[in-house]
Structure formats: structure tokens, C-alpha cells
Amino acid sequence: MTESINRVEKIREKLLSKFPKAVSELKFRDNFELLVSVVLSAQCTDKRVNMITPNLFKRFPNPEAMSKAEYDEVRSLISSCNLFQNKAKYLINLSQQLLDNFNREVPMSAKELQTLSGVGQKTANVVLIEAKGENLMAVDTHVFRVSHRLGLSVAKTPTATEKDLTQLFKKDLGELHQAMVLFGRYHCKAINPECENCTLLDECSWRDREGTLL
Numbered sequence: 001m002t003e004s005i006n007r008v009e010k011i012r013e014k015l016l017s018k019f020p021k022a023v024s025e026l027k028f029r030d031n032f033e034l035l036v037s038v039v040l041s042a043q044c045t046d047k048r049v050n051m052i053t054p055n056l057f058k059r060f061p062n063p064e065a066m067s068k069a070e071y072d073e074v075r076s077l078i079s080s081c082n083l084f085q086n087k088a089k090y091l092i093n094l095s096q097q098l099l100d101n102f103n104r105e106v107p108m109s110a111k112e113l114q115t116l117s118g119v120g121q122k123t124a125n126v127v128l129i130e131a132k133g134e135n136l137m138a139v140d141t142h143v144f145r146v147s148h149r150l151g152l153s154v155a156k157t158p159t160a161t162e163k164d165l166t167q168l169f170k171k172d173l174g175e176l177h178q179a180m181v182l183f184g185r186y187h188c189k190a191i192n193p194e195c196e197n198c199t200l201l202d203e204c205s206w207r208d209r210e211g212t213l214l
């Protein structure tokens with residue numbers, strides 16, 4: 001048990017020192033742009049989202065403008081993003097919900113955020129981590145892969161993995177989320193992870209598990 005706690009603490013320390021004060025690579029200027037960017041980033045890369053949003057926000061800079069947008073125009077502006085048809089509907093609907101229910105402001109609680117169209121637990125947590133630095137974990141494809149390779153979770157779903165990581169780490173969750181995203185994106189990649197030069201090599205058993213790509 002002590003050994004396992006030590007291992008978790010070593011992973012925490014190494015991730016936080018490799019990516020000190022890591023922040024999202026999404027580009028946004030306010031909480032509305034943050035929310036829209038995070039909704040767009042589901043099953044889409046941050047790089048792609050950052051290519052889409054300048055034109056989108058120029059045309060629809062706030063909930064008022066986005067709520068009145070024509071579906072076809074929003075769809076066309078975000079068409080290079082995965083799931084763009086559904087996401088176009090989400091953006092128009094959530095903007096109207098912000099006007100109707102939240103006085104034009106993005107709400108800052110997970111419960112309220114999840115009443116918005118297209119916003120689930122992961123999206124809500126990412127918004128709260130970015131906007132408020134809350135002590136929350138959010139599990140995207142990178143966090144899921146890294147945490148499973150490191151043996152921090154064997155859960156089958158992102159939600160169950162989030163629960164495991166939250167119980168293991170307890171604090172620094174937002175920072176660890178950001179660090180694991182960057183670590184998975186640039187180092188512990190889905191294909192050809194850079195195990196030879198990995199700072200977490202001593203804590204990782206993945207290399208011993210033959211041929212399992214998570």
C-alpha cells in the first residue's frame with residue numbers, strides 16, 4: 001500500500017515538474033469562447049479548433065449573436081471539425097440557454113454547466129479547470145491512455161477513470177489533467193510513445209505488457 005502511494009506521489013511530482021503551470025492549448029478570450037472551444041474540441045484536436053474559432057468568434061462574438069445564428073452558417077464555419085452538424089446545433093442552443101437561464105453568463109458550477117446543450121461531465125470539468133482552476137479531473141483520450149498505461153486505472157469508461165484518478169491524486173487535479181493531456185499529446189503518444197526518454201519509465205509497467213496499445 002505504501003509502495004503504491006509512493007508511486008502515485010512520484011507520478012504526480014514528475015508530471016507537475018515536467019509541465020509546470022500547464023494550461024490548455026485552446027485559444028479563447030472569455031468564458032463564452034472557452035465554453036464554445038471546449039464543446040468543439042470533443043473528438044477534435046485543439047489545433048483544428050484554434051483554426052476554426054477566429055472566424056466563428058468574429059461572426060458570432062457572444063451568446064446574443066450566436067443564439068440568432070442560422071444553423072447552416074454555423075455548420076459551414078465549423079465544418080472541418082468532427083461531429084460538426086451536432087455541434088452547430090449545440091452552439092446555437094447553448095447560447096439561447098445562456099440568455100434564457102443564466103443572464104448571458106457562463107455558469108460556474110458543474111451542475112449548471114451540464115444543463116447546457118452539448119455539455120457533459122468532461123466538458124464541464126474542463127471549463128471549470130480553465131476558468132477557475134478548480135480541483136477537478138477531466139478524462140479525454142490522452143488522459144485515458146496515459147493513466148491506463150501507468151496502471152492508475154483499469155476502468156473501461158472515462159467517467160470511471162476520472163473517479164479513479166480523483167481518488168488516487170486527491171489534489172492538484174486540474175494541473176494533473178493539463179499535464180497528462182500534454183504528456184499524452186507529445187510524449188506518451190498513441191502510436192510510438194517515446195518510452196526510451198520517458199521521465200516516468202520507472203513508474204510505468206506498460207512496456208512489459210506485450211503489444212497492448214491503449
Ligand code: SF4
Pocket residue numbers: 149150187188189193194195196198199200201204205206207
Ligand atoms: Fe508512456 Fe512509455 Fe512513458 Fe510508459 S514509459 S508513460 S508508455 S511514454
